[in-house]
Amino acid sequence: MRIGFPRWVCSCSFFLGLFLVDSKTHTSFHEEVIKRSDFPDGFLFGVATSAYQIEGAYLEDGKSLNNWDVFALSPGNIENGDNGFIADDHYHRYLEDINIIQSLGVDAYRFSISWSRVLPRGRFGDVNPNGILFYNKILDNLLFRGIRPFVTIYHYDFPEELEDRYGSWLSPLMQEDYVHFAETCFKNFGDRVKDWFTMNEPNLFTQMGYEKGTYPPSRCSPPFGNCSSGNSDIEPLIVMHNMLLAHGKTVKLYRRDYQHEQGGSIGIVVDCFMYEPLTDNDFDQEAANRILAFNIGWALDPLIFGDYPSEMRKYLGDQLPRFSSDERKFMKDGIDFIGVNHYATLYAKDCIHSICSLSGSRAILGFVDASKERDGIPIGAPTGLGSLRVVPRGIREVIEYLKKRYHNKPMFVTENGYSDPKVDDQVQNILQDFDRIEFHKMYMSSLAQAIRDGADVRGYFVWTLMDDFEWRLGYTPRFGLYYIDHQTLNRIPKLSAKWYQDFLKNNTRALEIQDS
Template structure:
């Protein structure tokens, strides 16, 4: 697993779950420049799925398919943030937060991707959000992609399974930098791409609902290769967007750009060498899957050894494009697990980490790995 010591970790705390273990902390325990904030994604809160010239996104289509969402819910209205954003921003202000990370709906800004025009109504909506945040002293952190794409891109060429998505994402990024970059100083290209590709292309739980046995049962897809193709295109789309920002906007606008990934932590279940090596494999299939190509020019060695030809290869030109394409790293950490080796020993594979040949558990000798929150 490669080192990521070339990256700068972002010093932002999203603190909705500062519970009993840190209840004694106060604002004075942090520097004046430390950012406390909240975070959302466009599909989860905006609603107004057919308003303001917005097109259908992959999630709009997916959630309307019978059986895809347990209770049949959709994001058609959601929290109605599209109409009630001023109330939401006032609530944030009342909490005392000074930063807010949110994503912009690709379908609202470019309803047809590069196959159509920029939507001025969508631009106006996000301008109002950004301006309202700044008036309240809240720093906007903008995510360019949080799992959603215009459905037209899925229908035309398979979205993240096609290299064509890199150009489309670059176009989206440039529009956003041009329209909002005078006020937005923190950009995130992708939110949790490592989680997204697994749920979308290995387990079939997110659109486009691709998977294959033994990972899961879907009508289409190949869980052995598609997650790695999609991740490959996302990584290169990230590099494309950062390259555009660095060349055309960063010096003038004075902002920074990074990526956010989902990162579990793992500890070996036993002191055995097998479990130790299994833990290294597990870690490699998390953040380093996305970060190592950006920082070191290639995927972790553990992934190469296990996946072989299933793992895409970066060309020389792509490696050059990837070089140092990070100003900061964002980390979403939800849980920690013990790891048991399934390469040398028979065990039930963790389906989420199946390709790492491991099993995971939260317990050791009947004791939970940490206090639940």
């Protein structure tokens, strides 16, 4: 799940003359009529999770400390002092969770592999047979129940030893460690996994870990954050370059040695905000286009066209790393499909030709308080994560942008979800999650329209199966279809779980649940 804002992009937007606020939308939720039959035959519906957010068992059966384990040990890094040491205890309850997934009636399940569980010391140690066994059991049980696994190889977590040895993603050595990890997954799981994602949101992880410093390894520099070390202007560019090359080398290896025999496909998951111009003038439109290039194009252009967006090169010049001619060749056309994580839509305003009336750190970061209103219209409904707002048209618009920029490359919506903005510990109120139901109705309806307009979107994954560890925000946000009682670790279905189940059956009750 995507938490926070693209602050490194926003720092670029500051230099580019942008500032961002949340986009307007419905003043309140309203009922949408959406049916499974509104989607094409063969369209996949699923749920998504990630290893660190649900597994727990952080030092069991040969797993080593990973970067998030270490980050959570430092006071103040995670809200409420939370950590993922137990999380949802999926490591011990995976059969129960797979039964829940099956009961929903989904076609597919997206999950990730814990790098430190499979290769506790990276290239510097042996494969952990207990880690391989764990994921084999998950895969075999999913397939036995007719559920298609979508596997993310890297979802933010890696062995801490790689950070200690050479600085992880700041070093080209991390490329080789990643390729070794990916090949270990292909060798052990590729006979059953036909849908691979190399990485989850490299554009977001880079910004949060190396520009703002709120993810490990917590590197940043003023004015973006107050870290003990780092350079918020340069390091995000280096890290992203290494991540993209790691992806490119992995895809080259997969296509050469595994794809034909195993019959799978491989892509990447990108954090995809939508940006709209604040006004109708040309300058604001150009600003929106620039910020889309700096966020989405930064991750995808090299993997489809072989190089970074021209918009980035224009403003960053030699600060932006360069691919060699050989690298451009294997990077180009380096994905079979795009994973789209979409949660929010923001406004973009030009500050090159205009005066932006901001002050203090927000002027430097390029943000305006998202609670502001424009022309007296409330800007969206909040999702429980500060300035993230419910803007259903945004998913249609970002899909349209991807369709045009990348020649309608096949897409999966790999994450879309809602966290109740109210801090409410009353279980009955948490379980009666009407707003989550309406959120998914509205976003699905907008997505269905994008598909009718010709977008090659092939699946939709709800974030998330169950309330989980939401990175630096700990357990406060609740995105799950199932509530987790952290005293008992019982999984309790919310109303949205029943709604999704009915929706997947094309049951008309799913359309009437709000009135029941």
